[in-house]
Amino acid sequence: MKKRSNKTFPLLYWRRIAQTLFLLLFLVLFRLTDYKGEDQIPYAVNIFFRLDPLVAAAAMLAARALISLLLLSLIVIGLTLILGRFFCGWFCPLGTLLDLFQTVSPLKKEKSNVRRRNWKYLLLGFILLSAFLGFPVVGYFDPFSLLVRGMTLSVDPFFNYTVGSFFDFLYRHGPSFLSQISESIYSFFKDTLLAYNQKFFYLSLLSLLILIAIFALERIERRFWCKNLCPLGGLLALLSRFSWLRGHIQTSCRGCRVCTQICRMEAIDQTGGIASADCNLCLDCLHLCPDKAISFAFKKPEQRPVPLGISRRVFIGTLSSALILPTFLKVRAETKNPDPTLIRPPGAIKENFFLDRCVRCGECMKVCINNALQPCWLEAGMEGLFSPRLVPRIGYCEFNCTLCGQVCPTGAIAKLPLKEKQKTVIGRAYFDRNRCLPYAQGTPCIVCEEHCPTPEKAIKFREALVMNPEGKMVTIKQPYILESLCIGCGICENKCPLEGKAGVLVINNPEGMVLSKIAMF
Numbered sequence: 001m002k003k004r005s006n007k008t009f010p011l012l013y014w015r016r017i018a019q020t021l022f023l024l025l026f027l028v029l030f031r032l033t034d035y036k037g038e039d040q041i042p043y044a045v046n047i048f049f050r051l052d053p054l055v056a057a058a059a060m061l062a063a064r065a066l067i068s069l070l071l072l073s074l075i076v077i078g079l080t081l082i083l084g085r086f087f088c089g090w091f092c093p094l095g096t097l098l099d100l101f102q103t104v105s106p107l108k109k110e111k112s113n114v115r116r117r118n119w120k121y122l123l124l125g126f127i128l129l130s131a132f133l134g135f136p137v138v139g140y141f142d143p144f145s146l147l148v149r150g151m152t153l154s155v156d157p158f159f160n161y162t163v164g165s166f167f168d169f170l171y172r173h174g175p176s177f178l179s180q181i182s183e184s185i186y187s188f189f190k191d192t193l194l195a196y197n198q199k200f201f202y203l204s205l206l207s208l209l210i211l212i213a214i215f216a217l218e219r220i221e222r223r224f225w226c227k228n229l230c231p232l233g234g235l236l237a238l239l240s241r242f243s244w245l246r247g248h249i250q251t252s253c254r255g256c257r258v259c260t261q262i263c264r265m266e267a268i269d270q271t272g273g274i275a276s277a278d279c280n281l282c283l284d285c286l287h288l289c290p291d292k293a294i295s296f297a298f299k300k301p302e303q304r305p306v307p308l309g310i311s312r313r314v315f316i317g318t319l320s321s322a323l324i325l326p327t328f329l330k331v332r333a334e335t336k337n338p339d340p341t342l343i344r345p346p347g348a349i350k351e352n353f354f355l356d357r358c359v360r361c362g363e364c365m366k367v368c369i370n371n372a373l374q375p376c377w378l379e380a381g382m383e384g385l386f387s388p389r390l391v392p393r394i395g396y397c398e399f400n401c402t403l404c405g406q407v408c409p410t411g412a413i414a415k416l417p418l419k420e421k422q423k424t425v426i427g428r429a430y431f432d433r434n435r436c437l438p439y440a441q442g443t444p445c446i447v448c449e450e451h452c453p454t455p456e457k458a459i460k461f462r463e464a465l466v467m468n469p470e471g472k473m474v475t476i477k478q479p480y481i482l483e484s485l486c487i488g489c490g491i492c493e494n495k496c497p498l499e500g501k502a503g504v505l506v507i508n509n510p511e512g513m514v515l516s517k518i519a520m521f
């Protein structure tokens with residue numbers, strides 16, 4: 001291959017700079033999606049989601065409403081119609097990470113198969129149709145959701161834990177001069193790289209495995225995910241078919257096909273045609289063509305873009321699964337009794353609308369100070385997988401915090417003023433008299449009442465004459481909940497000193513609850 005041409009080098013250089021900067025921006029915003037000692041997050045930490053046209057399309061189709069927060073995605077749509085699939089080559093952090101992965105561990109021999117290229121369109125059709133039919137699955141396939149959720153639930157906690165343990169080890173076992181240095185480095189890391197506190201999440205292994213699978217596919221072909229699976233890539237590819245900026249191979253081409261081999265998106269076929277739907281404008285071909293026979297220029301799109309080439313059988317299969325699967329799964333989920341432990345964050349909109357809007361990005365779980373928000377498994381049915389729920393035994397909803405509503409990109413959790421949030425009821429507490437010490441053992445305990453943050457205390461006491469463990473009759477204060485004051489923040493369940501299951505439990509909606517499910521006394 002020839003030396004880099006001075007003329008084309010700068011464009012490639014700019015693409016790499018853009019990829020690096022957007023990846024850094026993504027990582028910085030990821031880090032800033034955390035409690036930093038302030039009640040407000042002054043940055044648009046969810047901007048990547050708000051620019052994502054797939055999230056916007058699916059959330060609006062599911063909600064049957066215009067979601068103003070997501071209108072920023074029109075910028076990406078507009079630019080794609082002009083420039084083509086630049087988003088995938090210049091902007092997307094997952095695409096950049098996949099490129100980095102290839103740089104670190106290059107693939108020797110690609111096993112490509114053009115028939116896989118249409119999978120992303122089928123997935124896109126499935127996602128949009130399912131969203132329209134009320135079974136939103138976009139969060140399971142959107143690249144930003146996959147990346148942010150995987151990093152939030154597994155990579156970040158693991159990183160935090162490893163770094164923390166390393167410095168802890170140095171502090172405990174290292175010589176004093178070393179621990180002095182290491183402590184100042186550790187405190188610098190805590191201010192910059194590390195999370196506010198160590199968090200642990202359910203489903204972290206599953207999220208990690210999904211992320212690993214995306215990178216493992218790079219062992220089959222470069223940008224496997226982007227070429228074949230990414231539904232956002234599919235949407236942008238569809239729009240790019242009408243784009244004005246296109247690559248051309250000029251007559252000076254001698255047919256060496258270097259461009260075909262180096263194109264990471266396999267957008268250049270053996271005859272030298274550059275498919276605008278696949279080209280992500282990485283500009284490698286422009287840079288590496290030995291004859292300098294490739295150029296990119298604005299050109300009126302062809303009247304009729306090349307057909308997608310999806311077979312009728314596959315198309316009908318996708319359509320039917322998008323029609324049948326959501327209905328089947330939804331009916332199955334709705335016939336269940338609602339799970340009493342499904343407590344949504346404060347500000348969460350009504351359950352059905354919530355699931356329509358939540359894109360399972362994990363931003364709310366990441367920012368939750370007390371690690372109280374955890375991803376759902378099947379508590380909200382199949383359609384609720386990875387959506388957030390409060391698990392009081394792990395953490396409680398901080399009375400003075402409104403962060404989850406500030407970071408939610410789709411408005412699934414409304415941004416509430418603090419005063420309003422403090423009055424928002426997310427659940428109700430009740431005492432399990434078989435567990436609670438003053439009831440079950442006649443032992444005094446007022447821990448839950450002491451922690452209750454509501455101004456008038458939702459936990460009250462009444463005196464009762466009971467037999468204690470020594471068999472003596474004693475007068476003891478027994479707690480009870482004043483329902484009109486309880487907001488269900490979960491602090492009572494969290495702070496209950498009993499091992500294992502607490503003596504006071506918080507559930508989402510006791511009025512609608514089946515009594516056998518919660519063994520209420």
Ligand code: SF4
Binds near residue numbers: 087088094096225
């Ligand atoms: S195809 Fe998807 S994951 Fe790949 S760069 Fe484009 S948007 Fe990102």
Ligand code: SF4
Binds near residue numbers: 357359361364407408
């Ligand atoms: S509710 Fe949480 S997981 Fe769902 S979209 Fe909002 S921030 Fe993301």
